[in-house]
Amino acid sequence: MxxxxxxxxxxxxxxxxxxxxxxxxxxxxxxxxxxxxxxxxxxxxxxxxxxxxxxxxxxxxxxxxxxxxxxxxxxxxxxxxxxxxxxxxxxxxxxxxxxxxxxxxxxxxxxxxxxxxxxxxxxxxxxxxxxxxxxxxxxxxxxxxxxxxxxxxxxxxxxxxxxxxxxxxxxxxxxxxxxxxxxxxxxxxxxxxxxxxxxxxxxxxxxxxxxxxxxxxxxxxxxxxxEWSSLRDIFHLGGWMTVSNLTSPLLVYMDRFMIGALVSVTAVAYYATPFEMINKLLIIPSAMMGPLFPAFAMNSARQDHARSRLFFWRAVKYIFLIVFPITLLTVAFAPEALNFWLGQAFAQQSAPVLRWLAVGILVNCMSVVAAAMVQGYGRPDIAAKFHLSEVPFFLGTLYLGLHWYGILGAAVAWTLRVTLDACLLFTAAARLSADPHPAWRRVIPATLATAAALLLSTFSFPLVAKVSIVACLLLAYAACAWCLLDAYERVLVMTLGRTHPVPTSTSVPLSAALSD
Missing domain, CATH: 1.10.357 (Tetracycline Repressor; domain 2)
Structure with a gap:
């Protein structure tokens, strides 16, 4: 080795x-x-x-x-x-x-x-x-x-x-x-x-x-x-990871149990179907976190916080650039898509739910990066404590949401919970990596722009007008995405689909290309 x-x-x-x-x-x-x-x-x-x-x-x-x-x-x-x-x-x-x-x-x-x-x-x-x-x-x-x-x-x-x-x-x-x-x-x-x-x-x-x-x-x-003495640290880390792993399914699946208990089993179908559909987007951050978790751990052992921050914000950017257009299209065309797939009656019940869940998944996808850094830095207890503290908040908002708005209230409660979780994890990741810039300064501008675009896409327009508006939003997104890429990444984008490699002058490690 x-x-x-x-x-x-x-x-x-x-x-x-x-x-x-x-x-x-x-x-x-x-x-x-x-x-x-x-x-x-x-x-x-x-x-x-x-x-x-x-x-x-x-x-x-x-x-x-x-x-x-x-x-x-x-x-x-x-x-x-x-x-x-x-x-x-x-x-x-x-x-x-x-x-x-x-x-x-x-x-x-x-x-x-x-x-x-x-x-x-x-x-x-x-x-x-x-x-x-x-x-x-x-x-x-x-x-x-x-x-x-x-x-x-x-x-x-x-x-x-x-x-x-x-x-x-x-x-x-x-x-x-x-x-x-x-x-x-x-x-x-x-x-x-x-x-x-x-x-x-x-x-x-x-x-x-x-x-x-x-x-x-x-x-x-x-x-x-x-060497049984070496198990102490592993059990300490693994124990807190288990707390988080056991709490997470509760936070993920409790909404469906409460819908079945407080509303109806039919309502569970109207809620679970869009949830399972949009939840597949988590494959993207989960795939990235496999290699990033040991990288964060190695950087933590070397006290190389600068490299961790570069990997962290680069991963957040990539996930956002991939997931946002999917979220925008989902929010804009949820009624039409569900009507085509499952019929008008299903679409009427599930389309508002799908829109809220799509927003929550976008937030949740990016919070996966923060969770990986927190665990990679040897602090799984932080994520576990966050998840434990979120359980009563989620149950309370879920109960009120179901009581007031039915399954739409459940979708709103779930989105609020993952947003709270993301805020807590981003703050913890920034502190662990000694980030000199507060996390909110990096996140809030993009959050406001994203919220405005998603809100605009939900307005009731004729289909042709909606397609035109979404096309304009995607063009604006493409322009912003291009501005967010550095020179090395732009070369990579332009060489996609070509058989020859990136020119040697730009073939540097991404960690170096990340330098401001």
Whole structure:
């Protein structure tokens, strides 16, 4: 292992390339799902497909039994690389993986002991499917330690910026998650056989992650050992990350539960459909944060706050430039789009909701960068405390919003919550990185201009007039976006689609190009 290679992995061009790898890894399975899910529903039937969906959910949710140690391991390994302490990594990695495996085993025991209660009491599963579902849950329990260990191994590879390799592993797994059941169903209609195939895929993926770590860190072959004292910092980081990871789903999904309880189940459909549609935009910042998180951690270890600030504001800018035009089009044409997709009755209920949620997603996408910096700087407790403090605020505004305005009030409450979260995280990130300029000075001008453009696009105009107004707004956006790009980025934009590289005179690391 050579620290110089790792050091070179943090300039902006490589970070951008790693973000693209991340996007590919997340979107390729989604494209397969679009075609596979209708076939699965047709072949399995609605009830069995519901069980399969629950199986996917159980594996994903119980993966939190790593208690944030996978993410914490990324941070600590990146710190050691930044401090040139690679010799400490083998024992650290093996110790962390051992702890993660034990925690995953505990999760498996929890599922084994609670499977009967889930199948026969908590979940409304048809009587004929309960024995088959119970056996499937017992098999799924063995997947939990496999998934948690894979999370830890992935954290090690992320710290080394090996996102091309991670994508090569993630895409086959994601595709097999949907295609695998179809292959099994050609010779068996048993859900147990489907779950066994999914378990085998997870095991193969875990082995692939392990072999990749061995190749990247040959020292692991000879450095097998355990130092339990090194777990203190990892558990401290991972514990707070777990608090945040457990609170976030509550903040994300509580609106739908309360709509179902206070309004109606039909209203949940009118709300959840636009939410799930616009929520897919979070793939963009999530893909960028994979490579940025270890970069922030490494810069924190070196006390290189200037580089962190450059990466931070550059990432915020890129996300805004990508997501804003999508948000503008969504806000402007929400009624027309929903009417075309789902019909006029659905559009009348969901279009106002979609508009508010689109604004909230734009804000939330940018706050992901701040959350990555806060965690990368070793302060996951800050984000966790913010999320805990937001729960009563969100529940209160959500209740009042539903009482006064129905599902539109829920969308407004959610947007207000993510806006508050973004303000808190941006302030914390600016302080941690010793930013000499207050965060609000950078954000407020763009916020006001964005709000004005989005507000203008919501006015009731004839379709031709609306198209003309939105076209003018997009032209103004393009002009502003061009002004926001520096000379190096403009060269990159102009060379998009060409086969020859950027001229050598401008081929400098993005971190250098960021200098004011």
């Amino acid at each position: 050579h620290i110089s290679a790792v050091h070179k992995s943090t300039p902006g061009r490589l970070l951008a390339r790693n973000a693209l790898w991340n996007i590919m890894g997340q979107t390729a399975p989604m494209l397969v799902a679009v075609f596979a899910i209708p076939r699965l529903i047709q072949t399995l039937g609605t009830a069995r497909f519901g069980v399969l969906t629950i199986a996917w959910m159980v594996v994903g949710y119980f993966s939190f039994f790593d208690f944030g140690l996978g993410r914490a391991l990324t941070k600590v390994v990146a710190d050691k690389l930044g401090e040139k302490k690679e010799h400490e990594l083998p024992h650290l990695v093996w110790t962390s993986l051992g702890a993660i495996c034990l925690l995953g085993t505990a999760g498996a025991l929890v599922l084994l002991s609670g499977a009967h209660l889930l199948v026969h009491s908590a979940l409304k599963i048809p009587d004929a499917l309960r024995p088959e579902t119970l056996r499937s849950f017992y098999i799924l329990a063995f997947a939990i330690p496999i998934v948690t260990v894979s999370t830890g191994l992935r954290g090690v590879l992320e710290a080394h910026q090996e996102f091309a390799l991670l994508t090569a592993i993630r895409i086959p797994l994601g595709i097999f998650t949907f295609v695998g059941p179809l292959l099994v169903l050609t010779f068996s209609r048993s859900m147990v056989a489907v779950v066994v195939a999914l378990l085998a895929a997870r095991l193969i993926t875990c082995v692939a992650h392990f072999l990749a770590c061995i190749v990247k860190m040959p020292e692991l072959r000879h450095g097998l050992g355990f």
